Amino acid sequence: MLYLASIFIIIFGLKFLSPILIYLILSIFLSFLLIPIFKFFENKGLPSIISYTLTISSFLLIFLIISILIKTSLDEFIKNYPIYESKLHNLIIQYKDSLEKINFNFQDINIIPFIQKFLGKAGSIVSGFIIVVIGVSFLLFESNIFHQKINLLSNNPKIFIEFYKSVQKYFVIKFFTSLLTGICVGIMVYSFKIDYAFLLGFLAFILNFIPVVGSIIAAIPGIFLALINYGIESAIYVSIFYVIINISISNILEPKIMGNGLNLSPAVIFFSLIFWGYIFGIVGTFFAVPLTLSLKLALQYSNKTQKWAKLLS
Template sequence: MGSRYTPVSTESAPPPWTIPRGLIVLLALAATVVAVAGARALSGLLAPLFLALMLTIAVQPIQTWAARRGIPVWAGMLAALAAVYAILLGLIGALLLSVAQLATELPQYTDSLNNLLDGAHAQLSNAGVDDDRIASTLSSLDLGKLVGFLDELLAGLLGVVSNLVFIMALLLFMAIDGSTIGRRMRIVDRMRPDISYALSAFVGGTRKYLIVSTVFGLIVAVFDGAALWLLGVPLPILWALLSFITNYIPNIGFIIGLIPPAILALLEGGPALMVWVIVVYSVINFVIQSIIQPKFVGDAVGLSVTVTFLSLVFWSWVLGALGALLAVPLTLLVKALLIDIDQSTRWVDALIGDSPIDTEEPGNLDDATEQQERLVEDPG
């Protein structure tokens, strides 16, 4: 008596178990919170690490140029290393010297500050403000406190030497690895083309951003320094250097670079000179940084103005002052690791990009493909 086979109905089989989309979102948010908290806790390590990475990316074309012309690998590595060391040590040395000069200049403006405070006290009294409230408010404006703050800042800058050794060691190791980065990326491109595209897009965008910011920073520094020199504001070279550095801070860098020379102009020549400094700075920086530069920066990094500003706030909160300087490159790195690395998530570029490419329009898909191929072959 043979057994009869009864097929199992697939209709009664339970559906495969899947994670609800809402739970996936919650898990992603929780992982983000943990990652951000860890980054804040390790900001003293991560900030110098990212700075070394950005500097290495900036000088990597020197090694590529040397290799293409048959120059020995070690010679190209030493040339790139010498360039990045010169940039880093030159900026730090100029800052230390400038802050020291400012600390010695400020005490001579004590009488000017007292006269300004007396004038402000008289005007507020005429306006009917209580004398006790005026005295408590103006007593906090002490030039000695500002000089003490600058002394602490100078000591803090000298303390950067400890991190500087770490950064210079990182630059040395990254320069050594950079001599073989081309072969490494070709291997990654063969095995994981999406990862290769994401990393190449990050390197290319970062390098273009650094070039654009450096060029426009030099232009702004020259114009600001010359204007301050013509107006008779003390230490114009210091404020020009400050304008150059704050140009790497998106959106609010101009304001940060304006405040110190405006205050010194107030102490040197009164409110009239301060107003002239504000007007001249506003005209120069508005034309260059608000009209001309954003067009080039947007084309270079592919981030909208809103995303750029939010990245500044976020990375300043996570990594401190150095995070403000590196806000755009760090955002490009996160974008590469979370968005560009997967074709299914690249639609986000349409929401955060400066001028997204519509691949449905004729010719745009081919242009996007050619751009991807160029990035893989030469990230610069």
């Protein structure tokens, strides 16, 4: 009973502190991606301060370019939305009888308010990003003395080192497989002459970090644009290529590269998506796997909790 009460208190505490912890989680996990770049510059013989400056500057430049491209694409989509709305209306008229059977209501479709709401939050997104960049900067700057601090912090630094290596391995591999997914999707939709190839490719890249449902959500806009521009046949072909790309990369290539690094059951990954999504919102869905992996590593290094770690395997 005491254990159960402790679990509920911890969950409540995480939920209560989530607005603060989100920035900490983003900073820590983003630093795992940037530390290999920082080490790359150092291994080339550059001084630490120059390597540090190059890493942060490169990250900020890439973020700025992507932000500009995304905003340009979204502005263009809002401008062209009446055209897409008209095409969708014509498509619905064409299949009116079939849609009436499922009580489909065309008037319910209006995604412009959601996009405008997203763009309206640009200020809060930028301020949050600045906090994360500051956190990443400090973590990156102290990465060279990480092992020394771990030795001082714990008599058994092995758990921290394994956590660091496992999570960093996951993020680096996931980043490159997601990037490959985004590039393949971008090329695919461009070859079908579908608008916003960069935006759709970026969606495929970023949502691939969300396990189970991320790739499905990322495919919806591309299929929708293929449907209203070129019809059902084109939408079916685009759907097939989305499936081929995601199965080839996420289900074949990624597990081969990852090896036995995760050792998490598919059911655990699915329920962790729901749990961490509840605790940390959308950020929790992106980091569901590394957070669960971290929890499993913490549990397996205590004799009292090893059985719980095995349940997650």
